[in-house]
Amino acid sequence: MTQIAPSILAADFVNLERDIRRVSSADWLHVDVMDGAFVPNITIGVPVVASIRRCTPLPLDVHLMIEKPVRYIEAFAKAGADLLSVHLEADSPAGIAKALQVMEDCGVKKGVALRPITKAEAILPYLEELDLVLVMTVEPGFGGQSFLTEQLETIAQVRALIDRYHPGCRLEVDGGINPQTARQAVQAGADLLVAGSAVYGADDPSQAIAALRG
Ligand code: DX5
Ligand code: ZN
Numbered sequence: 001m002t003q004i005a006p007s008i009l010a011a012d013f014v015n016l017e018r019d020i021r022r023v024s025s026a027d028w029l030h031v032d033v034m035d036g037a038f039v040p041n042i043t044i045g046v047p048v049v050a051s052i053r054r055c056t057p058l059p060l061d062v063h064l065m066i067e068k069p070v071r072y073i074e075a076f077a078k079a080g081a082d083l084l085s086v087h088l089e090a091d092s093p094a095g096i097a098k099a100l101q102v103m104e105d106c107g108v109k110k111g112v113a114l115r116p117i118t119k120a121e122a123i124l125p126y127l128e129e130l131d132l133v134l135v136m137t138v139e140p141g142f143g144g145q146s147f148l149t150e151q152l153e154t155i156a157q158v159r160a161l162i163d164r165y166h167p168g169c170r171l172e173v174d175g176g177i178n179p180q181t182a183r184q185a186v187q188a189g190a191d192l193l194v195a196g197s198a199v200y201g202a203d204d205p206s207q208a209i210a211a212l213r214g
Pocket of ligand 1: 141198
């Protein structure tokens with residue numbers, strides 16, 4: 001069954017606790033961390049993740065859109081992240097391998113994320129140790145953008161690699177997800193969908209989550 005991870009980037013930060021409770025029927029809570037360098041936007045840091053941890057039992061799926069993420073893995077793990085994703089474009093292969101090693105040492109689930117420009121095969125050196133591959137279907141940096149249909153091919157290619165080399169790994173899709181693009185992404189092989197605007201822009205977020213599950 002398709003899992004849903006609402007992105008709190010689309011929540012009202014003044015009422016963050018209320019908005020997190022409004023999505024309690026979800027499977028994960030998606031937290032977008034941006035540093036103003038890897039992407040042209042700055043969002044949430046370690047202390048906010050620690051506060052979120054105290055107000056929800058949902059597992060925290062923390063998407064690190066930051067340069068050289070190895071520097072912050074331990075801090076986000078201690079703050080209560082259940083899964084961390086690092087972008088393959090954010091460091092050298094050695095830096096990514098080190099970040100995954102620190103995740104392992106800290107006992108958090110391990111993910112890698114791909115910008116739209118990055119080819120599916122880029123996951124191969126890491127795939128067998130991953131819990132999740134995150135395929136971006138917008139340029140990372142902002143919520144509310146349109147789904148890049150050409151990324152359906154990357155989703156299908158990542159699905160084929162996962163099925164071949166590490167079937168236990170999840171395939172998460174992030175960006176521009178609504179009930180229609182959710183169907184397309186799932187058909188291409190996604191099993192976990194991030195949704196910001198589609199959930200928080202709805203009158204009833206729990207109904208929106210149900211609609212995305214299909
Ligand atoms: C974009 C973020 C996404 C974003 C999704 O860089 O990684 O998680 O919040 O927002 P929507 O669902 O509005 O595209
Ligand atoms: Zn995200």
